[in-house]
Amino acid sequence: MTATSREVPTSPGEARSSPRGDRSTRTAVATLFRLTAGHRSSIAVATALTMAGSALGLAQPLVAKHIVDKSGQGPLAWPLLLLLTVLFGAEAATGAVGRFLLERTGEGVVRALRHGLVARLLRLEMREYDRHRSGDLISRVTADTTLLREVVAQALSDLVSGALVGAGALVLMVWLDPLLLLLIALTIAAAAGVVFSLLKGIRAASERMQNSVGAICADLERALGALPMVRVHRAEDREARRIGERVESAYSAGVRTAKLASMMSPAVELAVQGSFLLVLVIGGLRVNGRANSLGDLVAFLLYASYLVLPLSSAFRAVGLIQRGMGAYQRIEQVLALPVEPAEPVEPAEPEEYGEYGEYGEYGECAESADRGQSAKPVMRETTAVREHPPRRAEESGRNEHSRRGGAPALVLRDVHFGYDPQRPVLRGVSFDVPHRRQVALVGRSGAGKSTLFALVARFYEPDAGTLLFGGRPATELGRAHCRARIAVVDQNTHVMHGSLRDNLTYADPDADEHQVRRVIELTQLEEMVARLPGGLSGALGERGNTLSAGERQRVALARALLARPSLLLLDEPTAHLDALNEAALTRVMKDVAQECAVLVIAHRLSTVQHADRIVVLEDGRTVASGHHEELLTTSPVYRRLAAGQMLRAAATTPPAVAVRPAPPGTQ
């Protein structure tokens, strides 16, 4: 079974139609069996073994009865004793194998759930990550499944073996002494009443406990993710208190679960001991009155233990299942979250492949560029990237076709969007990003520039309007194809724990050494690589926090270049750089823009001055577009931006003090 198969709801609609709100034990047991749908053969074998074990166990009292009855009449019946030993050994062996199979089933159920959860968590609709705390989501894959594993492994075997042995014992007890059985049944019914009255509380407490554990993970992640800020503001105690409250809440929910579960124990004990007492007293009286033999009493007592003990473990199993259902409910909530819908895989199109190979012909295009770019950097990149092989041999031929085809790399037509439908962020954005051009996006903070990037990356879908990639509607191309065309370097440059090489080749794991070295050279990371212990194989810390912000940004840019996108999205890539590095990177970007389309969010005059076109965003609308000088005269909004704080002057001098950047998340 996989977690995304029919057994667990995979969409909100399915989840709504599932009996999630129904908290009855019957539903819980039904859920447990539903979860084991892919393990039916193992369960069947385990059940057969358990039945065999039960039969072997049930035969023992009969043999014991004969041994007792015969011992009064003559010498000890050795063959019967031997038979009893064999029966006991065989029962133990079959029981052990059966139990192992059931426990393995429990592990299998949890494995499938974890696979399903991980697959789902990585594919949720972007809005869901805005709505949920990642620490809590992670705890559902770890803490909740761990609890469920214990429940499934233990409760399933207790339920199956308990039900089988109990049923067998019941039949034989009816045959031996129906009256005694009735008395036992009444005692058990009383215990069952107590147990079932406690189940709802156990489930609620367990759910509260798992929620608190999720909150602990989320709050701890919040604090560790912003540790420098926590330290600087001396908030360790405050954070510890905050997380401590969650710990207390988990503790009290755990204690309540334990209290309710332990209240079950006396009820179950009472049923067990009461049953034995009843059998002993009433059965003893009947032996005295010669209604039954002593052997009958011994056999009945043994059967009573076979009935009562498994039933008591079945009661405990039901309690355990309710605890597990608290955890499962949390798992099910995640499995019901909407994921990005699957889209049909588009057949390969000439335009598409052409664009991917373009860095391979960097130099050639630079030479044919008609915009009078400065020769020096272009020449440098000519040699640099000519050695960079196209991804496919046939691509270069298609490149020409695509370039002459001429559809812009990206077109936005009257795009509207709001994270919340009541609060639109984009209210009519239209512009083109032609191939081999650099378009700068400027606007005040909150104007919607990053939101636009999120739409281009298809993290969200526009409420209205159209996005076209290479002349084709984004919806027609499919998300994967749109994303394969782009690379993004944003302000939160994502550097992951792992080696520098892993980080650089993330988009293209098959990139060869030469290609990696070239992008390192392009982004001027050589010095950093030489300094890093282990060089390219050197480990970067969690979120790349062993690097400076500028280094992280250049690593992200190198990774983007290695991906050879047809559209490069840059969010002020020079933001963390000093004047020297800024100038170098600006040159690189200019050259990159000769081979692919570049859309750059700009906060600096130096960035916009190098752009082929500037698009001005104001209140979610494109209000002007053109060249820097042109806009200075035609657009009051742009003039304000350029004159005011929004477009910071190019850094002509490096910052006086190199500030060690805080890890991402604190920025």
Ligand SMILES: Nc1ncnc2c1ncn2[C@@H]1O[C@H](COP(=O)(O)OP(=O)(O)OP(=O)(O)O)[C@@H](O)[C@H]1O
């Ligand atoms: N995930 C989100 N959920 C809800 N609202 C959001 C989300 N991201 C951004 N917003 C809101 O959308 C608006 C536009 O934000 P956006 O980040 O696109 O602006 P921006 O132009 O990139 O700003 P800046 O220049 O400061 O980075 C803001 O009002 C912001 O609060």
